[in-house]
Amino acid sequence: MQRIGVFVCWCGSNIAGTVDVQAVSDALRNEPGVVFSTNYQYMCSQAGQDIIIQAVKEHNLTGIVVCSCSPRMHEATFRKTAAAAGLNPYMVEIANIREQCSWVHKDMASGTEKAIILGKAAVAKVNLNAPLTPGETPVTKRALVIGGGIAGIQTALDIADAGFPVDIVEKNPTIGGKMAQLDKTFPTLDCAACILTPKMVDVAQNDNIRIFSYSEVEDIKGFVGNFDVKIRKKARFVKEDICTGCGLCTEKCPVRKVPNEFNLGMDNRRAIYIPFAQAVPKVATIDPDACNMLKSGKCGVCSKVCTAGAIDYKQQDEILDEKYGAIVVATGFNPISMDKFDEYAYNQSKDVITSLEFERLTNAAGPTQGKLLRPSDLKHPHTIVFVQCVGSRCASCAEKGKEYCSKICCMYTAKHAMLIRDKYPDTEVYVFYIDVRTPGKNFDEFYRRAVEEYGVKYIKGMVGKVVPEGDKLKVQASDLIAGKQLHIDADLVVLAAAIEPDKSARPLATMLTASMDTNDFFTEAHPKLRPVESPTAGVFLSGACQGPKDIPETVSQASAAAAKVIGLLVKDKLTGNPCVASANEMMCNGCSTCERVCPYGAITYIDKEFRMPDRTVATRRVAQVNPAVCQGCGACTVACMSGAMDLRGFMSSQIIAEVDAICK
Amino acid sequence: MQKINRDVLIDRAISLLNSGQVSSVLGWRQGEFFYDVTPAVFTDENDIRENFVWNDFCGANFSKYLVSKTKASDGKILVFLKPCDTYSFNQLLTEHRFDREKVYVIGIPCEGMVDTGKLKAQVGDGLVSAQSTEEGLLVTTLYSDEPVNVDIKSVLAERCINCKSKKHVAYDELLGDEGQIEDSDRFDEVARIEAMSPDERFAFWQGELSRCIRCNACRDVCPACTCEKCVFDNPVSGVENKAPVNSFEEKMFHIIRAFHVAGRCTDCGECSRVCPQNIPLHLLNRKFIKDINGFYGEYQAGECVGSRAPLVDYNLEDLEASDVFEGRDTQ
Amino acid sequence: MHNDNRKIADEIILRSGVNPRKCMKCGKCTATCPAFDRMEYHPHQFVYMVETGDIEPLLESKSLYTCLSCFACVDRCPRGVEPAKLVEGVRNAVIRQQGKNHMTADDVPGKLDSDLPQQAIVSAFRKYTK
């Protein structure tokens, strides 16, 4: 049996004005378990708290009920008071007789009656309270960043600058991501390489950062502060620490016709390659699908020319086991496939290209050395048609496009159009749009410049079809404002393809037990207030894996994620909220129902041996709640049919006791 | 009349048993009366030959027994499942309630089972035997000299008249012909009750549920009720009650039970079959199924293993609780 | 009169099963329309006019019959609006509006001709009883 003390606060006249506090403390004195009851002018004052502390000592109280203002106001205060008196802080319950009683009821009689009932409910609850101790878990002071694009780079640099070690896992041979493929960046038109490559070098030179390039995350176990991650370092058949990146091998390799993925297949690379000149790490990689030596054992040229002796045809994939305290997802995006958009003839003509291909075409390091030449015949195009929203805002056919707006296309198309008109003023540039969406600092000004200063022809309407005819592309489109159907003979058509999350995101989310939306974008813990955290504790989101983003937004989010990671890693220990779910193993069915409603992935199952009442040993599948991950919402407690799952601090029996006290 | 012959079942059971592929067989055995066919475990060839029953009274759904039998057995268990039983089988697998590897399922076709209550209502008490023939059910009773020929359709169980599926959704082997998912009118009765006035509904349910004697047969037979410890037996659950005090307690029991199996109930109808008071309990479960189908899209529990039940799922655009009654009568 | 138009528009929407509100005015239907030059009102205008209830001009327009029902607009529409179905809906509305060539089951025997293919009767019946 508990020994409960009841402390009724007057809150000056805030409570005492509408509630007869003496009557309340008198009535509650007769409740089961109550051994002491009093009232005082300001319970939260030092003098009030002293009354509580003294009563605890004098009456050997095991539980405290404070009838006062909202627990949202002073629950923490009274918990500290209890702790100061040597009680477990979770043996305190508050009856809210100010905000939810004296302030909303005018009549003394009904106010007092309700205050007594609320007090009784709190007493009934405390009778069933148990001391709770927050769990503590140590924090591994190292972060993992998955993805080495601008988002991952920025997050890693910020975390490393705060003094914590960071590992970047990048599936490609180099970091840099999509931004490395871009030519200029809006709205300032500085070149992507000029601002990105110094950051890549910073990453390479930072003592706190390790880069696992050409590597993938294979498995993730554990929880916030304590993740165990398996990383597969794929064999690149070149010893990373010996290769100097001189590039001689890539010139001598006899396999010349491997489509160059960095230039989106618009030119070729060798079987041994360095994706681009500023790659980090600047190390050659052998493509095992193309290399003659690896396929048939006949060649070995690269090994012969490599003076450093870095080539190792026998290299195997390597599995690394690493521990991390926090994980940042920065898996980025890709343009969607244009295969299903037959109307734009993407697969029929080399001169219908995506915007990302256009970036490579205008990039000085691209397949045309930056000259605007159309892919089919390397002639200068004179009429160029841009089509916006290709696959974006596409509600009718999920298999074709995406329902959301890809966000970045309006701005990069304006950029492309402007750059063409700047370099080649004799070129006619048409942009077909549904809406032009340019919120963002200096964004609309940028778009207007394309129209007003550079004479880009923006036409409200869509392209209906593109038909290759001779060396022209017959473009049929509508001009909705003029009410005309246009027929344009274009030399080049550029499609603003919708963007989608990288394919690696979905399996990664499964490993992380992080939630995703139907489009495979990672879900944030709160769409407004916790936008860079995943609902799974210790997992943070950076860049386009969470939703379409341009570079400035990506970098902001990357730094925000880093700040959150740093906030986690500076702690030596994580103190949990003790009001978490726990399963009574003897009653657990192991049915996985609770696991399905848990938004945090806090519930796992183990097969455990039990001694049964008939002295046999049975192996049963039972739920385990990780208290470091559980946030205490209680969804699982209702999903659980057998009632095995309960929530500490808000146990079913406690809530029922409150219900009974109120309905008595 | 069942299209598949008892001998086919027995031969298969014995050959699997003798070859050592299974160590026991879950089948039907005659109870006190010929019409009380009860589930039984067979491990012996002769026992099967003599006592294995397969006729129009084999209503029992064996899926639930697998939970305890697979734990108690080292070898594989052969189980005969009618189409509607396979749904319960899958639902239990979804909930990890037994080890699939320890079960060998033979799917058998079912032409519907007899409701003994209906039969007695037609021919009277004192049933002695019933012979299934092409023409119908030839029934003899203590009180009649001549056997009575009963049209089998007129004595089929309600769940069989409104059969939802003659297709097996799980099996290792099939005997006989595979059927189709049926177009059933199983929600008509629910709709009829919904169309009553609130007072009529209350009177209807009070009339039904006040007969409840809290024998727990519905719970004990239900393949969705396999909890290690039922909340109604658990003093800390807050809903424990062993015997009813007033009409609301029966309702509380039945509402909570229906809620616990909502989204998991395959509508096998065992609850109503075993109720000694003939309370149409399936109408509670079907109400939830009908609502779930109407509110959140068609969902058949047990149709496939691993599906996400409607109550552990959500849609951002789900209807609001206040809109549940939209388009229905006002009071 | 306005109310009448709205009623007709709602009927067209109901019968065609098309939700013109889904249209985001991109004009891809019009861009893709092979009969553009012969149409007074173009597919996107059809959708807009039905949406706003501006039905009268549509009922009188020749555009109704220049639509080839090639369904290119249906195929290309990114929002799944299906303009061609609306055009058919308006055609139907014209027929209903005239109210004269409505067919009932009783009319069928009189129109029966032994040389007439069964299918033609059935499809005529389908069309003119809508």
Add this chain to the structure above:
Amino acid sequence: MQVNKYRPLIVAFCCNWCSYAGADLAGNNRLNYPADVKIIRVPCSCRVNPSFVLRAFQRGADGVIICGCHPGDCHYTSGNYYTRRRMALLFSMLDYLGIERERTRLEWVSAAEGAKFAATMNDFAEQVAALGENKRLEDLRCKR
């Protein structure tokens, strides 16, 4: 005038993050609602087990209202979506059994909606009062 008006007993389950804070705000702004409403704090509306609702009715409550964050605003991201399904089905079932549908309600009240909280409680209390005593669900043993 209101002397003979039936005073119902109403149990309100409020989620800690939105609705309980909304109730506090109603208090801060001194917005009146009947003292018949008694609030029980739960971490999230999804903590409310349908059996709690039935228990309240069994013990003599005349009305039960559950308040949670607006869809999309749940502190735990998805809790109120589960609540919405559970309560929709429960309310529909109670109605099916002939129990007055006006005795139950699920309402979304944000921490900023003090006024909505008070208005909701006034409205609900009036609605339940109009029904009178909860006869259909009362438990003889616990009769007040």
